[in-house]
Amino acid sequence: MSDTTINELDRLDGAFAGNLLLATFSAEVRGLLEPHGDVVSLAVGDHVQVRGQDVEWSYFPFGTTMISLVVEMDDGRTVQVASIGREGAVGGIVSCGSAPAFAQAQVMVGGPAMRVPMEALEEAKSRSGFVANLFCRFSDYLLAEVMQSAACNSFHSIQQRAARWLLTAQDRAGDRIELTQEALAELLGVQRTTVNAVVGALQDLGLISARRGRVIVVDRAGLKRHACECYSIVGEHFGSVIGPSGSGGSEGC
Known part of the structure; x- marks a missing residue:
């Protein structure tokens, strides 16, 4: 085995250990995504999805990486509606196949992420009830974060x-x-x-x-x-719907 292959396997191990969604995978479930994944380094300012363009990849941040979902108005003003780090994923996780992105996804804190083609993710969801359920639960968490952000922006x-x-x-x-x-x-x-x-x-x-x-x-x-209370509320909801097992009922993100 070449040094390059060993290094890539080490990096993938880091992704599955460092991302809270991937960390819930059994060896069998991991085998559905790992052959299709590669670890990329994201820099501050990188866009991993652009509004109106089809989503082709899903990104699972780990380490220090932090990606913001940002809505831009016609006059150029922007506001963050959600932020995603090691607890989640960006890009097509909650969709059912290829679809255009609604919000920009911009890297705010650089670092590593595992990137998986949308086709491979959809195949994993169709073959594994655990994967399908996990991403359904993550969609619930992400929607909760967006709703809490809307309330936060209005009242705090x-x-x-x-x-x-x-x-x-x-x-x-x-x-x-x-x-x-x-x-x-x-x-x-x-x-x-x-x-x-x-x-x-x-x-x-x-x-x-x-x-x-x-x-x-x-x-x-x-x-x-x-x-404001929004910080603890969103973290607690992650624990309720996902947690260490992927089925909720424990620690927050």
Whole structure:
């Protein structure tokens, strides 16, 4: 076996261990996807799906990778409606075959992901009741996140929403989050000056430390106190519908 093959197998092992959906797979179920998967490195700003274009791949992030589903308005303004990291997947997971994407899927924190062609994913769903049920459950979780984001954007302050987003990013990327304030403003759908003021306020409270292109979470407990309830609600729902077994009833994401 060549070194290249060994390295790729190691990377696939990392994907199945590091992504919370893939980690629920038995050896038999894993065999349905693994031959078709390859591990790719995603960079900040990469688009893994584009609105209006057919979805050809599904991406399973692991490590620090974080992908945002973003809706863009006619005037160029954008807002994040969901974010997906090691707990999920992006691209055709909840559809029934090839279909055009509704939202942009943009990489916010770079890192690895396992990529699987849509045809292989649909075949796995047709051959395995476990896979079909797991992705049905994930669609429930993703819809819950989108609905909670809609409520959050309507009723909660920019500071609460920013704190929630930073906590979610910390869960996936660790304490050091590679993120510009301009990118955070786009995610929250607000002006850069508004985000500057919010970040400054969180720094003054000793909750975060912001440097050029980077945010470091200093006081997680304090940040949670300043976030809205949406952060814990979405995490708890993941545990209820998926959890470590893929059948729910345990820990959140």
